[in-house]
Amino acid sequence: MTNDDSNVMETSGNRAGWKQDPEGVRSNILAIALEEFSRNGLSGARMDEIAARTRTSKRMIYYYFQDKEGLYRRVLEEAYRKVRRGEEALELDHSAPQDALRQLVEFTFDHHSRNPDFIRLVMIENIHHGEYLRQSEVIRNLNAAAIARVQIIYDKGVSDGVFRPGLTSLRIHWLISALSFFNVSNQKSFSLLFGEDLFSESGQTTLRTQASETVLRYVCKDLS
Amino acid sequence: MTNDDSNVMETSGNRAGWKQDPEGVRSNILAIALEEFSRNGLSGARMDEIAARTRTSKRMIYYYFQDKEGLYRRVLEEAYRKVRRGEEALELDHSAPQDALRQLVEFTFDHHSRNPDFIRLVMIENIHHGEYLRQSEVIRNLNAAAIARVQIIYDKGVSDGVFRPGLTSLRIHWLISALSFFNVSNQKSFSLLFGEDLFSESGQTTLRTQASETVLRYVCKDLS
DNA sequence: AATTTAATGTACTAGATAGTTAAATACGTC
DNA sequence: GACGTATTTAACTATCTAGTACATTAAATT
Structure with missing residues (x-):
């Protein structure tokens, strides 16, 4: 019974108080991706590197842009x-x-x-x-x-x-x-x-x- | 005793009568590599693909050109x-x-x-x-x-x-x-x-x- | 003929990389 | 204030890829 609380606490870490900001996240991803694709090309750019430089996580890139090519397309358009x-x-x-x-x-x-x-x-x-x-x-x-x-x-x-x-x-x-x-x-x-x-x-x-x-x-x- | 011969035969396959041709192999590799690098870029080109289109093997590319960048450099010069x-x-x-x-x-x-x-x-x-x-x-x-x-x-x-x-x-x-x-x-x-x-x-x-x-x-x- | 060196083939590996799974948290709506 | 949806996190995986280990054969040298 009493263990449940402590378990949750242990894994929560810094996830306590985050605010939603879809548009901010999207445009942040696009800005970083522009730099990375422009610097390294489509196959040269690394999703992990883009994600790391982003204020968010790799999962979000896939959430908003489906896959690497989808991200590249949006970067190009932008x-x-x-x-x-x-x-x-x-x-x-x-x-x-x-x-x-x-x-x-x-x-x-x-x-x-x-x-x-x-x-x-x-x-x-x-x-x-x-x-x-x-x-x-x-x-x-x-x-x-x-x-x-x-x-x-x-x-x-x-x-x-x-x-x-x-x-x-x-x-x-x-x-x-x-x-x-x-x-x-x-x-x-x-x-x-x-x-x-x-x-x-x-x-x-x-x-x-x-x-x-x-x-x-x-x-x-x-x-x- | 008698097994040795058959063992050798089994793995020999098409390796029976090959001729050495260093210059031919080198230039064949360079020609294919030029096409692949030119088509796909440095990071886009695949060593396996280059090797496959070559008349020789991946091993030979590394034997003659050390690594991918070495190959690219020679392609550029050529x-x-x-x-x-x-x-x-x-x-x-x-x-x-x-x-x-x-x-x-x-x-x-x-x-x-x-x-x-x-x-x-x-x-x-x-x-x-x-x-x-x-x-x-x-x-x-x-x-x-x-x-x-x-x-x-x-x-x-x-x-x-x-x-x-x-x-x-x-x-x-x-x-x-x-x-x-x-x-x-x-x-x-x-x-x-x-x-x-x-x-x-x-x-x-x-x-x-x-x-x-x-x-x-x-x-x-x-x-x- | 024996031995050494150059050239080639086959099978493998460690690490990188795109993409996923599963769960937690915020936010709007009833 | 309960509930469903949108957003976010962290850990995981299957695959792809550059590069290697090891064995083998042709040619050169003696």
Whole structure:
């Protein structure tokens, strides 16, 4: 009879007073998982490691996200959402087309540079042949905006007579992405093979200018 | 007495007549390992799977390459060597600078496109922060040639008065690499988000032209 | 021919890792 | 305030995986 109480006490330990906080727990898991997947890749990341760094336990990860791939998918979605939200900060519509385009390129360049975790996730996703990106309708709907932004600037530039006609916003967007993405994605290999000059603070400033110059020279009718 | 013979026979199986072929075995292992690492990444690749696809056994992989990382390092080195050998095929020194540069860009664009396994290895290596690239002195010595090739063309163009001065061969090489690399590395994510148009056969032809145009417009004094 | 060395095959193991089982605790609702 | 559901904990397991021990055969050397 009297033993029951003591048994319960013995195993209770620090479980005495915990508060429920589903949303907090979920977002805490996602934040840590983003770091781990981004650092180590899908197969490289360890569920035990993620769990340990979390304020909760491994069981909760499976409770909320089913399995490792489910967690990865949610991390990917969340990363895209966050980055796209960040892009909405840019406001440039009433500038001259050349200025607007320059601003767009330099903003994108900086934005990628500030979000290396996101870049790494996209790299990882490409390693996996876009398998998980393909499964997410959410993400696919977030990206029309990027093309539309270029389209507006380009159309204005053409009708102003400063941009050459015959280009497409898709290809201009591809060019901007290529320069901004590569700058982050291949920073390690490039600096190991060719030196660190381009990736110092001043090197990056110059490279950003080079990027916008490159795009402008590609799009403009005459060189300014 | 008489049992000894039969015992030996029973376990001998297909091991009767095998020939030694160290170099063949080594290169067979490397070729399969390249495919597996390139497809699945360092932590994603499975030693058992590599061994199974090999004409030899797992034991031999460890015999020749010590451990998984040792194998990966050799695969990386071999891939760089092979790709750099492929680049030596290009011969263009006595063309006009604009033509030479255009040829160089389009050659690089195609060369990357033909070697997706190599591109994937470089992506994977960047995910690993260039950890293994850093360890290989072999590779670091292979890359001066790429810059030198650009330098020759650029110097000629400047002294001919067709290229603008003040640029560096390093930055021009960075630009060429960015366009050629991104085209392969981000093909999956880009086509999933923005459609497959750029990656059809005709789309790629146009994109290659866009790449060389981009570089030329960046480098040339006046637009042709 | 005997002996040594290099190359290969087979079977195994220790540890890592994704995922589970079973039970306890908080919270909303009647 | 009793009851059912959502949330959380801790300990456990089956499997996967890198790496090894040990035996064996081909070639080189003497």
